[in-house]
Amino acid sequence: MAEILDGKRIAAEIRSEVAKDVEKLKQDLGRDVVPCLAAVLVGEDPASQVYVRNKQRACEKAGIEGRTHRLPADTSQAQLLELVDQLNKDDTVNGILVQLPLPAAGNGGAGFDERAVLDAVDPLKDVDAFSPVNVGLLMQGRPRFLPCTPHGIVQLLHRCNISVAGKHVVVVGRSDIVGKPMAMMLAQRDGSCGREVANATVTIAHSRTANLAEVCQSADCLIAAVGVPEMIKGNMVKPGAVVIDVGINRVGDKLVGDVAFAEAAEVASAITPVPGGVGPLTIAMLLHNTVLATRLQNT
Ligand SMILES: NC(=O)C1=CN([C@@H]2O[C@H](COP(=O)(O)OP(=O)(O)OC[C@H]3O[C@@H](n4cnc5c(N)ncnc54)[C@H](OP(=O)(O)O)[C@@H]3O)[C@@H](O)[C@H]2O)C=CC1
Numbered sequence: 001m002a003e004i005l006d007g008k009r010i011a012a013e014i015r016s017e018v019a020k021d022v023e024k025l026k027q028d029l030g031r032d033v034v035p036c037l038a039a040v041l042v043g044e045d046p047a048s049q050v051y052v053r054n055k056q057r058a059c060e061k062a063g064i065e066g067r068t069h070r071l072p073a074d075t076s077q078a079q080l081l082e083l084v085d086q087l088n089k090d091d092t093v094n095g096i097l098v099q100l101p102l103p104a105a106g107n108g109g110a111g112f113d114e115r116a117v118l119d120a121v122d123p124l125k126d127v128d129a130f131s132p133v134n135v136g137l138l139m140q141g142r143p144r145f146l147p148c149t150p151h152g153i154v155q156l157l158h159r160c161n162i163s164v165a166g167k168h169v170v171v172v173g174r175s176d177i178v179g180k181p182m183a184m185m186l187a188q189r190d191g192s193c194g195r196e197v198a199n200a201t202v203t204i205a206h207s208r209t210a211n212l213a214e215v216c217q218s219a220d221c222l223i224a225a226v227g228v229p230e231m232i233k234g235n236m237v238k239p240g241a242v243v244i245d246v247g248i249n250r251v252g253d254k255l256v257g258d259v260a261f262a263e264a265a266e267v268a269s270a271i272t273p274v275p276g277g278v279g280p281l282t283i284a285m286l287l288h289n290t291v292l293a294t295r296l297q298n299t
């Protein structure tokens with residue numbers, strides 16, 4: 001039976017470090033700054049709603065002001081860009097996060113040009129690390145902000161003493177938010193993308209990968225960021241592998257991951273649960289980035 005990697009506990013540890021960072025920032029600046037994070041939620045994506053709710057609570061506990069701008073699904077591209085512009089100009093806002101996915105066309109709205117919205121966010125307030133300059137800096141191994149979910153996973157591996165150096169990591173999923181940056185970060189030469197977690201041999205798998213099961217079976221560390229409930233079965237996991245489940249899927253009134261947990265836990269050496277795994281770490285790293293952004297904007 002696999003060790004359950006307790007993301008919730010590690011996230012609490014990081015959040016208390018972030019709360020101390022806020023105090024340190026106040027001392028360094030010699031005034032009473034309160035870092036402020038503005039989240040923009042358009043429509044009603046279920047994973048985003050979970051995120052917004054938990055994020056708000058975590059902000060309060062860490063001494064960060066959390067604001068949420070909720071817009072209806074039929075908001076126009078121009079209205080959304082106008083709000084982003086307003087937040088860019090607002091000196092009291094340090095971090096901006098536009099929740100993805102934006103609603104698709106058809107739900108009463110005309111759909112969005114997601115890239116254009118993300119490009120509009122001031123790179124110094126881009127706590128998701130989605131803007132081209134932040135993605136570029138990450139690619140070059142000199143990151144400004146690290147993307148929250150992959151950074152959370154790096155912290156989890158580090159704090160659980162799991163090394164991926166020289167190991168085969170398979171990342172299933174190639175999104176800009178999780179899969180792509182995750183793969184890059186673990187393949188780095190040194191620990192520039194967060195602690196000593198680096199030097200992995202990385203494979204990126206996706207919906208066009210032939211023999212997905214076989215590819216997964218070759219992974220010493222399998223990271224699933226797919227968005228399909230429980231699609232990674234026990235027989236796709238190599239005995240003794242470390243399994244990281246990023247998926248947040250609402251099935252009925254339950255949250256389930258992308259990994260069939262019970263089956264996978266039979267074969268893996270360690271596995272993250274859903275809930276209580278990667279999700280809480282994403283939030284902890286978001287708070288970390290918000291404090292970092294506040295520091296960057298004030299020095
Ligand atoms: N825990 C957390 O903090 C976070 C959780 N999430 C969750 O993680 C999941 C993934 O999110 P995100 O990366 O944004 O998702 P996307 O939908 O942007 O990307 C999904 C990826 O999975 C691939 N994929 C889809 N179906 C299959 C399949 N049957 N076999 C192999 N690959 C497949 C897609 O391939 P292709 O490119 O070919 O289409 C794509 O690359 C979601 O459940 C989301 O809610 C997301 C962010 C943070």
Ligand SMILES: Nc1nc(=O)c2c([nH]1)NC[C@@H]1CN(c3ccc(C(=O)N[C@@H](CCC(=O)O)C(=O)O)cc3)C=[N+]21
Binds near residue numbers: 097100
């Ligand atoms: N721009 C952007 N950045 C994101 O990082 C982003 C996003 N958009 N859109 C949605 C996804 C999803 N996501 C989650 C983060 C934490 C939990 C989380 O707190 N999960 C708890 C849930 C506990 C519960 O409430 O039951 C857990 O897994 O234990 C969930 C989902 C971030 N995302």
